Amino acid sequence: MSTLHDKSWFDATVVATTMVAEEIKRIELAVPFDVSCKAGEHIDVLLPGAERQLKRSYSIVDADRQAGTVALSVFRTPNSRGGSIMMHTLVPDSRLRVSSPQQDFPLRIGARRYVLLAGGIGITAILSMADTLRRVGANYHLIYVGRHRAAMAYLDRVIADHGEKATIYVDAENKPLNVKQLVAEIDSDTELYMCGPIRLMDAVRRTWHDTDLDITNLRFETFGNSGWFEPEPFTVTVPRLGLTTQVEQDESLLEALERAGADMMFDCRKGECGLCQVKILSLQGRIDHRDVFFSEAQKNEELPATLCCCVSRVSGTDLSPNIELDIP
Ligand code: FES
Structure with a gap:
């Protein structure tokens, strides 16, 4: 059993903020710990200005070891009255408390082939994996799904850095992802890593369960932050x-x-x-x-x-x- 209070928390300072898509803000933080972060890591943030102690987890999109900074990206949730709105108020020199990098979504290097599936803000958990796989020369396919292009953070970077290894599906362009086909094309030597809305991840998990594929080759990051219905009190x-x-x-x-x-x-x-x-x-x-x-x-x-x-x-x-x- 653990509590909010038994983790080590550090002071971090915002050094830059940028909007990287509709409702998605990139927040770069100077942190007092080593930032040799690995793909799939996140940091926990104690929300600034909250009346009560609230924690949120955000994937590390980029880490700059020399500068001692990590970059997160925060989607302003519709109807949010707290978490994401508070994060969107951050400006350079704002301070907040953060954990050291946490790893719950490790990328296993050495598979014959990878499929990386990102839906919406889920790209923030998947992008560092794609960058790592590109760096080590792995065989991978990055799939990025979004509602419309303006809402898709890091889309230009995905296209520029991952070229033909990336496939983009945009709902507004009537190009939906066919989950059944995606899973049907996966073989037993392929690992699939995904992060996105619960409907997308559920569809992939259900389809995967209907096959003979090894369940341990399906890995996902949930953050528990998207549900079937809008959150209400x-x-x-x-x-x-x-x-x-x-x-x-x-x-x-x-x-x-x-x-x-x-x-x-x-x-x-x-x-x-x-x-x-x-x-x-x-x-x-x-x-x-x-x-x-x-x-x-x-x-x-x-x-x-x-x-x-x-x-x-x-x-x-x-x-x-x-x-x-x-x-x-
Ligand atoms: S604390 Fe693990 S499922 Fe809730």
């Missing part, structure tokens, strides 16, 4: 602890429970390990399962028994959505 009650609180639109259920004083179990905080699962006693609304821990069958139950509270939410009825949990 909802109420959580834990009768055993005598606790009721509102989960704000920009905080997770886990964060709200911690704020209200519950002693929670967790590890990854991004819907992968299942450690934070909590028992559902009753529900008004529907569960927006954003984890990759539970099976499709478990998620599709009419009243699921549990949910991963680090990422999953409650949304969507005319009545105020609320959930009652049992936490020992």
